Amino acid sequence: MKQNPLVRLLITEESPNDAEIYVSVLRNSGYAVRARRIESIDNLRDTLQEKPADMMLCSLVLREVPVDTAYQLIQQWGKDIPIIASSHEQSQDQRRYAMQMGAQDLVSKNDLEHLKLVVERELRHLHERRRLRRLESSVRETERRCRALLDSSRDPIAYVHEGMHIYANPAYLEMFGHQELADIEGMPILDMVVDDDQGACKEALRRFSRGDLTSHEVNLGFVTTEGPEEVTMVLTPATVDDEPCTQVLLQLSEPEADLELLNRQDVTTGLYNRSYFLEQLDNLIARNLDSDGRNSHALLYIQLEKLSHIRDRIGLAAVDQVVAHVAKRITNLVGEHDIPCRLADEEFTILLQHSKIDHAMEVAEKLRQDIEEQLIEVDDRTLAITCAIGAAMVGTNADNAQAAVDMAYAASETALRAGGNQVQLHASGQEIMETQQREAHWRERIHQCLQNDEFYLVYQPVIALAENADWDELYEVRIRMEEDGKEVEPLAFLPYAEQAGLMRDIDRWVARRTVALAGERKRMGKRSRLFVKLDGATLGDTGFLDLLREEIEQHQVDPASLVFQVNEPVVVTQLNQAKALQEGLEALGCKLSLDHFGSALNxxxxxxxxxxxxxxxxxxxxxxxxxxxxxxxxxxQIIDTAHEMGQQVVAGYLGHPGALALMWEYGADYVQGDFLQEPGREMNYDFSEMVF
Structure with a gap:
């Protein structure tokens, strides 16, 4: 199941209600919020030491935790936690003051939509900063490993800038009879060339530095410790300490295995390296553009997760072993013509040549599952990791390798933000069009079901753990539709109903059908209690209670047999409307239940x-x-406190039989879950005939 992106939130607010509203707003926006209320600077100091955090919402007027003090403490601890200041009102002067104190922005408690946008922006920036730090770390580590490889290479290699040596490996120093790098630093490379070839060497360096060539080979005579020797000088672009320079490779004979490794392969994994991969991808894209995009190729971008934890706990050597292990899994999976690459320390790419979307997604999912299921032995530890994979199709939608990689990377970032350990396809223009067509189809289908009464209900049992003399049976009511002869779950169509503003109509349909069913059961001599979910849109439906009253009177239903469930995060953000609904239900004699209870701060x-x-x-x-x-x-704790406040407790969403014993032990009043019984479809309103 796809997970919502996690946000670890610190909140400083005078009013607990305000803090709850922030949490509920973000939860309703699709974030999985883990919130912690900060009441003092000491509390903040302890929290920064003990718990990770992504963002801080800080009241501008709370004296116990001033914005500037919180900012300074976060900086002292070396944390990257953006602060968003809050106040009841906002002005330009207040915003400037908040930002001078260290906040990224100021939001008003009366403009929650602005809060959502600011949080979304700051989280996006936070993820980009974290990614940049990972990339910078990868670059530094790559440079270190590259330097180690150069130092161990048997081929003479040097780096020159404006014709002067700035680095040379031991093989190069030995070739010309020097002991240390300091002996030739700043020395012109022409000093190593025989007099007759110095002009040719100078011309090659000049043309290369001017950018006329991306690589160049020239045969020259060099003055070595063995005397003048004919050598092939290979020039390629490079950087040292972020400064552009030229790599000089001297080939005394045919390239050996370590040179091939240096030019094309990553040492740790044996996969292709970044430069070779991008070169091959550029060539493929050029050929594809020339052929009017007749060929279809796919690009996978794999980001390994949990490696930072392994690095911190065990060390860099363990990370290398994990990366090498993953590389083997990739090698075993790819085809003969595919090109796997280690793009960065913890990131891989795979070019699937002549691949369709279905094949690419199948390969990506196989790889994701394979990595998740592997147990990696490192010393005396057993490690497990996961990955986020982005997939992009490469046709005529990218004119160079970097653009194609960016598309696949963006898809992998979407997978990470959605909780990781999943595959995400890049949304191309065609896919966007298909999404729009799908939305239009579902809107039309929902309208059709409402107009033609084509929805139907299923019922999941709610089991009482104590003796229940009031009711013979308890069921939660759930809506379904049919599509192409198959049952469609609500998660497949209700989001489209919400986009189209149809949730009020659907809730009314469910309420009418449920009340009619309750009346039928009563006439059959059954004491049935039915639980009905209501959407947040219905809290603002002023006619809903009137409709409910009419239906109850028409079908002669006991109002207490109807329990209406409203999500707690929705109630927090629509409290006045929820109160009006509660008072109306109470006047009718119906019951109210708070669903998804216990996820808030308090x-x-x-x-x-x-x-x-x-x-x-x-x-x-x-x-x-x-x-x-x-x-x-x-x-x-929640069950005990709820009972003290006169609340019955339903333990829903139970996934395994073992949870039932715990709920019995803790004193829950009711339990509910798929493992107890799957929902069954109505058959002439006779539950005894339902097949579960």
């Missing part, structure tokens, strides 16, 4: 402002609870 703060009858625990707390001791303690 979930019980909300219950001081909104009366509910029960809470349903958030899936982040219950999905894998038997494996997470921290969640077990938190769930037990």
């Amino acid at each position: 979930p019980f703060q909300l219950l001081k402002h909104l009366r509910s009858d029960q809470v349903k625990l958030d899936d982040s707390l219950t999905a894998d609870i038997e494996q997470t001791e921290e969640n077990q303690k938190l769930v037990k």
Whole structure:
């Protein structure tokens, strides 16, 4: 399942309600928020020492944690945590003041849409800075390894700038009878050339430095310790300490294996190196453009995850072993004509020649799964890693290698932001058009289902863990549709309904059908309680309660048999509308349940402002609870506190039988989950006939 991007958030606010609103706004925007409230500078100091963080929302007027002090402390700890200041109102003077104190921007508590945009921007900048630091680290490490390779090479290699030596490896020094680099630093390379060939050497260097050539070979006579020797001088561009220069390779005979390794391959992995890969990709793109794009190729960009943790905990040698292991998996997977490359320390690319989209995605998914499933033995440790893979098709949409790599890289970054360990296809113009067509199709299909009554309901049992004398059966109601004869889950079509503003209509359809069903069950002598989810849009639907009242009267339904569930993060951002709904439901005799409860900073703060009858625990707390001791303690605490406040607790989203025993032990009132029973479709409103 695709995960929302994680944001580790520090919040300093006088009002807990304001802090909860920030968290809910970001959760509703698609972020998985882990928030921590900071109440003092000492608290901030301890948090910076103990917990990682991505961003800080800091009240401009909170004296306990001034913005400038927080900024200075973050800088002292060497952290990259952008600060966004907040206030009830904002002016140009306030914004300037906040930014002078160290904040990146100022947001108003009355403009939550601006808050979302600023957070999105600062997170994007944060990810770019982190990536830049990784790249800089990779460059430094690559230069170090390159220098080690040069020093160990048997071929004489030197670097010259404006004809003067700035570096030479031991083989080069030995060739000309020098002991140390200092002996020839600043010495003209012409001093090593026989007199008759100095003009040819000077001309070759001049043309090369002018940019007329990307590489050049010339046969010259050099004065070595063995006397004048005919040598092939190979010139290629290079950099030393970020300054452009020329690499001079002297070939006394046919290139040997280590020279081939230097020119084409990465030493650690045996894969092709960056320069060779980009050269081959450029050549392929040029041929493809010449052929009017008749050929289709794919490019995969692989970013390894968790390596920074391995580097910090075990060391660089362990990272090299992991990288080498991954390279072997890549080598085993690619085809004969594919070109795998180690592009940077922790990043790989694969050029899949003459590949279609389906094949590229299949290869990417196989590689992702293979890397995830591998256990890597390093010394006495067993390591596991994951990767994010971006895929891009290379046709006529890129006119050079770097543009193609950028597309695949952008897709891999999208995969990382979405939680990592997944494959993401770059959204080309064609794919955007296909997405628009898909959206239009679903909007039309949803309208059709509403107009022709083509939706249907399924029911998942809610199991009481204690004796329940009031109700014979409890079911959660869920909506479905059919498409091409197959059942369609709500996650496949409800996002399109939300985009089209149709969620109110869908909630009304579900409410009408559910009340009719409750009336039918009552006439059959069944005491049934039904749980119905409501979207946030319905909180603002002033006619919903009137419709519900009419349906209840028409079908002679016991209002207490209807429990309406509203997501806690939605309630926090629409509290006044939620209160109006709660009061209306209470007047009718219906019940209110808070779904996804327990994910906020202080979930019980909300219950001081909104009366509910029960809470349903958030899936982040219950999905894998038997494996997470921290969640077990938190769930037990939430259940105990909820009972003290008169709330029943539903432990939903249970994924394994082991969780049932824990919920019984902790005192949950109800449990629900796919492992108990899958939802069954209605059949003449008779649950006894349902096939689960």
